[in-house]
Amino acid sequence: MAANFGWVGTSAPDWSNQQWGITVLKWRQRLDVGDAPIEVNVGYMSAFSQFDITPYSDNLTSFQNNSIILNPTIGYPSAGSFGISGYMGIPRTNFYVLGMVMDANGQYDSLSFDTLGDGDYFKALEFGWTDQRVSDASFLFNNVHVALWHTDDDNFGAGLTGSYTFENSRIGTFARLAWANEDASTPYQRYAAAGITKGVFRASEVGLGASWGRPPKSDEDQVAIEAFYRWQVAQNFAITPSIQYLDNPAFNSSDGAVTVLGLRARLTF
Template sequence: MMKHCVTCLATCCLLGTGALAQGLGGPSSVQADLEPGDGLTDPQYRSDFPNNIAPGYFAWKERLAKDHGFRFNLDYLALGQSSNADIGTGNASGGIARLYGNWQATENGSLTFKIENRHAYGSVAPQNFGFDGGALSITGTAFNDNGTMLTNLFWTQRAADASWTFQIGQIDVTDFVDVYGLVSPYTAFQNLAFNTNPTINAPNPGLAIAGGFQLGPNFYATASLADANADPASPDLDVFSDGDLFKSVEIGYTSGFDRVYFDNIHMTFWHSDEASDGSRAEDYGAAFSGAWFINNTWMPFLRAGTSKGTAALYEKSVSAGVGYFARNTDLAGIGLNWAEANGISGSQKTIEAFYRFSISPGLQITPSIQYIDDPLLDSSQSSITLFGLRARVVF
């Protein structure tokens, strides 16, 4: 059984009656990060850390949620990676400090916020480590050195019967565009090939509007309109003056709206305007995603995308793999990706495998390995192997 934390809405979607708690979102969204245990009922853990060292603080958080509808977390994530690449630094590391939460202001309306600081420990951040070693690959998604950013500050309004959801404000469209149950770089795969589809030229968090609608008991449609030039380190309203926009539409099927990112098949169509200053070319494309949670244990997935390829990382991409939800809410995953890039001959193949040890609701340790065959940026290397270790602590 899944509890209502499935309202994380992995596919920019809305849930059914009784489950639409917070609106649009996915496994990497604030809604998901506020819920422990991947939405699994009665999870078992190895420890109660850090709750056991500050019981008064966590009791206070629970009272805030119960009495005032205000929930928040502080968390810190760290990622270190090393590789055997013939070029580059050979290692990269960085961290992310985040404050995020949600205030249920009215019965059907809520305010979501997230402030974060992303930083590198050394000269190269994990997000750029693949490029540094000669691969056209983002090997540490989200672990960049962009500094302090406002990534979420938006209002959600939803129908009392959960038939529609609307959001407006500072939004990260990668929280809901073309996502599935293993999309989060904070809790699952680290390589962009298995996160948001790498053929989609998704913008940085910025001013956006988004909505979702139920189309019967199993089908849904969603859409978004966002600032294609957004800079969360310096948020503004310039989208209204320059008109450079990112647009997306998604049509999907789910076994039930209480399992929307566990059982989901969808198509996503998107378009990004050329930047007015010429710094970014027009791009557009389509993506397919299918994932199904078998016996609440196995999640096989197949994802593919194609784009004009002028601004997205890849022009064509196909990914397949499986996740295994183990005891103690541990999570194992393995994925394989094939990709081609615009203007570069040949194809690049990527394999990633990881095992997330869930020590407690507030502590996770995730070792991983990535193997990149025929790296597109350095044809002199036949392959690159990367080892990674990610940690997350939640207060």
């Protein structure tokens, strides 16, 4: 929660005062059997980088507001939690199944199995269709899937997500509808989002997205609208100005709407 203006959620990539942490340390194995591409992951990983995602789920390269790019009705465990995940393409079809079981109480700053004994597990199942090859990550593009999740404290939910990229025009689109049970400890109980991006000037990109959500046990509806322009200055360096309009922050009794300006720089090696 951004306490300075009462918004339920985050308007920028999550920062913390943790001194160090490992979010991914896993073994990935391909186990293709005949025409069925199979991949299995075991170790410390992030559920929100695998389950119910789109090509636009990275807030370092596209939208910054997490309520637009990630599903806030899912009770994701912390990044760096221990678990097992994998997917399988159904032979001679464009369908796939993805699933995972993870420690619901893991922390990325502690590579420990201690919390596994708590008996709280995040379980997720995704069933989808794609016109891409399921054997690699390209199946995230041109994808429609149903996502189901559950934790042992009776939090559960479901969602429908789709994305499509028009390669010739360099236009990308995505949309999502999702729901969680009334007692779920998630930012939203009901949720909808959609967005569009357009490639411009070689590798640069512009985007416009919006989300609507209702926090659990609340009658207040929040709406987020964000526009960004990612200027790819060089192959490994990008500058991204953005503007967000956040309507009706649920815990702000004085301001009906808030405007957030952002400027992000990203350097890769």
